[in-house]
Amino acid sequence: MASIRQRHTFIVHSQFRDTADTLNLSKQKLTLNDVPGTRQDRLIVTTDHLKERGILQAVDNIRIEIVSRENFAHIAPFNRQLAWGTHINVVPTEIFNWNGFCKWIQSSVNSEITCIGQESFIEVPYGYYLHSPHTDSSQLLSYIENNYSDAEQEIVAEMEEANTASYISLSLNKNSTDKKTAGRLIAEAYWYYGRWTKTVKAGGPDHRVEVGLLGKIADDPQGELTYGGILAVIGENEQFVPTLFDFSPRHRSVYQPAVFYPDFRQPYGLHPKHLTTVLGDISPPRKKISVLDVAGENDDIDVSEATTSCGLYGYYVLPNFIFVDKYQVSDLADAQAGGIKRVVGIWGETDLEIPVWMVEKWGSTMLVELIPPEQPLLPGIMQQLDIEIPMHSRYEVPRWNTTVVKHDMPWPTLFWACNGSAESDMTTSPFDSNGLGHEYLFDPGTMFYYLHPNQTISNPVNKTHLVTNLNIPVVPLETYKYVQPWTVIVILLGCIWIFYKAFLGFRRDGGIRNAPGVKPDKDKLEKKGPKTE
Known part of the structure; x- marks a missing residue:
């Protein structure tokens, strides 16, 4: 097996026509001209081809993903959804150096990421996780390009082109059950749409370059996807x-029309309420069965049957300026309120008191199971589900000339998680994605059906970004010269008033002789004698 495997996959749209004007294949190269569709590039290399392997040798599993802030379609079979930003998941070995890892992140992934050691990460069931709002992938791509010891011009060009992708990932799993990828460095890039004009050249003797142009043939919502098309190994095939x-995908989009959009209820204040509204057919994923299966009669009409063992979930990525009170959210789940059925887990920084400048970790994550609406008798009925989660903002550093601090919060990820059928083997998919992340919190055989975010409803001005804006109140610094002295004056006046009232009460009650707990002087009482008229 080649130590370098490079794959270009194009999911072509219906208007594509395979003609000599669009595709020109020779033994040493393939030229594409204005080919419309979705694209994924994948590069798999053995660590022997890397100049720097120190950090990678000290991890059992690592996955770095950079997701664009822009809303983009997740075209099958690339349906896995993540919040925008940089996601770093790592399972370290016993000899792991956290300080060195943070330096590597800032030098190889993004210098703007805040990382000072293990305390910057949150501990999750599978390892450690860090999220950053930065979405620039140029530094990571340069690392891949410069760290590749046989830096062929084709690899360099691919890394430069990937800077325009909607999704970039770099992963290494030493314990993978897939022999083709175990212990190998995998780089992936995804473009949800484009019209592709490019030339793909053959690699060296130990470098396999594959190109596939595929289209979806059939789709069983609970079972397999069927794709057909044409393939070529550049340097081997002249035709x-x-x-x-066909294969069973792990990640899908829901087939019924259901969209969601989040926002904060106004006024925001220091304790905002996060509301996510789901509209549409909010029913579990369905598989099509013919009436013949139901009544034993031959009929061409199809009906739908809901899949079993499905749950609706929400996965939240909460930066350090906001957090949830786990006891408060658990109380909502106990009362079956706010659309929450069960709190699966809250990981990360949940301290209720510390201000934002004292938070060491990047933030927290939360996975909750939701309460779907009662299922209608027939599919396609429009429904609404409101998910309201109380959140709390941290005290911000005072600022000049403003009374609020503006923050951007990623949208949650909403999905159905269903038990896969016994006969499905998702590991056989050439596009399988089962790395570290929210899918690791479920059983390996779980299938994920993602709901569609609808940014047009929640933010008609900015239709391209899945961003929830939050304004947190803050003390303006220019008021300090008035606030500080007046605060001292008010405190002093309050103390004086308290002492004054205490002194008046002291005198009225006869001073210390009649104070509570003081015994009267019997000799003086006897000398004083009875009172006479």
């Missing part, structure tokens, strides 16, 4: 090879 294959 395209037709292909037809």
Whole structure:
């Protein structure tokens, strides 16, 4: 097996036509001209080809993902959804150096990421996780390009082109059950749409370059996807090879029309309420069965049957300026209120008191199971689900000339998690994605069906970013010269008033002789004698 494997996958749209004007294949190269569709590039290399392997040798599993802030479609079979930003998941070995790892992150991933050691990460069930709002992937791509010891021009060009992708990832899993990827460094880039004009050249003797142009043939919502198209190994094939294959994807989008949009209830204050509204057919994923299966009669009409063992979940990424009170959210779940059925887990910084400048960790994450609406008798009925979660903002550093601090919060990820069918083997998918992340919190055989975010409803001005804006109140610094002295004056006046009232009461009650707990002087009482008229 080649130590370098490079794959270009194009999911072509219906208007694509395979003609000599659009595709030109020779033994040493393939030229594409204005090919419309979704694209994924994948590069797999052995660590022997890397100049720097120190950090990678000290991890069992690592996955770095950079997701664009822009809303982009997740075209099958690339349906996995993540909040925008940089996601760093790591399972370290016993000899792991956290300080060195943070330096590597800032030098190789993004210098703007705040990382000072293990305390910057949150501990999750599978390892450690760090999220950053930065979405610039140029530094990570430069690391891949410069760290590749046989830096062929084709690899360099691919890394430069990937800077425009909507999604970038770099991963290494030494314990993977897939022999093709175990212990190998995998770089991936995803573009949800484009019209592609490019030339793909053959690699060296130990470098396999594959190109596939595929289209979806059939789709069983609970079972397999079927794709067909043409493949070519550049440097081996002079003609395209037709292909037809099926597989069970781990990640899908829901088939019924259901969208969601989040926002904070106003006024925000220091304790904002986060509301996510889901609209549409909020029913579990369904599989199509013919009436023949139901009544034993031959009929062409199809009906739908809900899949079993499905739960609706919400996964929240909460930066350090905001947090949830786990006891408060658990009380909502106990009362089956706010659309919350169960709190699966809250990981990260949940201290209720510390201000934002004392928070060491990047923030926290939360996974909750939601209460779906009562299922209608027939599919396609429009429904609404409101998920309201109380949150709390941290005290911010005082600022000049403003009374609020503006923050951007990622949208939550909403999905159905369903038990996979017994006969499905998702590991056989050439596009399988089962790395570190929210999917690791479920059983390995779980299938994920993602709801569609609808940014047009929640933010008609900014339709391209899945961003929830939050304004947190803050003390303006220019008022300090008035606030501080007046605060001292008010405190002093309050103390004087308290002492004055205490002194008056002291005198009225006869001073210390009649104070509570003081015994009267019997000799003086006897000498005083009875009172006479």
